[in-house]
Amino acid sequence: MSLSNWFLLIFFTIISTAFGTAMWFLSLHLIGPTTMSLLSAVEPMTAMILSVLLLSVPMELIDYLGAGLVILMIVLQSLKTRKIG
Known part of the structure; x- marks a missing residue:
């Protein structure tokens, strides 16, 4: 180069x-930090979805498990935030 x-x-x-x-x-x-942390957690899932849609990368079981854990974390964090606030 x-x-x-x-x-x-x-x-x-x-x-x-x-x-x-x-x-x-x-x-x-x-x-705020709480909303930002939830949005930051979605970034890897967005990259995974875009790679499937744009690059035709096949998803494996570990990908589904990881996405499920991220969604579970977001749901649990949202419930925790609602109880406090």
Whole structure:
């Protein structure tokens, strides 16, 4: 790879990381830590669903179990939040 390509790769990597991190902290400030933790838990499931839909990656039993655990965690956390608040 040429030097200019390396520069562009590093530049866009730093920019996308900085922008993503800044948006995450802004979202944390705006919607609160509890909601943000629930949304963060959904990210791996979103990636899994998109990989199945867009890349035709087959889901295995462990994928279904992991998705079920994430959904269970979200439901339990939501119930806990409702009782307190």
